[in-house]
Amino acid sequence: MIKVLKPGLATSVQDLGREGYYHLGIPPSGALDQYALSAANHLVGNPAGAAGLECALVGPELEFQQDALVAVCGAQMPALLDGREQRPDTAFAVRAGQVLRFGFPTAGARAYLAVAGGIDVPEVLGSRSTYALGALGGFQGRKLMAGDLLPVGMPSGKTRPGASLPMALRQALGGEVVLRVVPGLYFHRLTEAAAQSFFTEAWTVGSEADRIGYRYKGGSALSFQPREQPFGAGSDPSNIVDSCYPIGSIQVPAGLE
Secondary structure (H helix, E strand, O other), X not given: OEEEEEOOOOOEEEOOOXXXXXXXOOOOOOOOOHHHHXXXXXXXXXXXXXXXXXXXXXXXXXXXXOOEXXXXXXXXXXXXXXXXEOOOOEOEEEOOOXXXXXXXXXXXXXXXXXXXXXXXXXXXOOEOOOEOOOOEOOEOOEOOOOOOEEOEOXXXXXXXXXXXXXXXXXXXXXXXXXXXXXXXXXXXXXXXXXXXXXXXXXXXXXXXXXXXXXXXXXXXXXXXXXXXXXXXXXXXXXXXXXXXXXXXXXXXXXXXX
């Protein structure tokens, strides 16, 4: 068992996601950085999709009630075992009674903690990932709280302390990324100038960001082609009649900036 002394900002149990239920309104959930979770699992001998902890911005404080093998990958968020900093992207041993804390991230936003054996919460629809809006999966369907006791599965014993991710496989965490965007069904609603500015200007992730969505700021306000609004679309020129949309789509309201 692992006891949560302090939960951090938004720590949750995540694996690689719950596929196949989006048509029922249930999103995949899962780790936002699947590479980091898979890497941490690899270092402790777990399958890539084993459940671990996603630690966002402010990490948790955890008391281990059993010996464990642990690895932390993803954001550069120092892991402090009884106050002693551990090497990132490297498996390390934790003894029963020791406390693991996290420092503030210097790069990236989410670190992933994997424990040999995985976080052994029940599977819901084939996944242990937390879907907080639907109170589904993870630990009681929510982010962690002080006092929670997290069960740990049986370790495989395939790795030992000191297993480390090669430097060539470690993520480069910078302040700017380039996203690949495919024009969608309603892309034609933008004016030519707005479409061009959208792809050429830099956008910044605003503070209104969580696992549900990000708000982008900093670019020019977008303009729309004039038209007679169809029934059900409302008066705003950015409105469309309700339509299905893919995971990861970008919604463009009027005056986006």
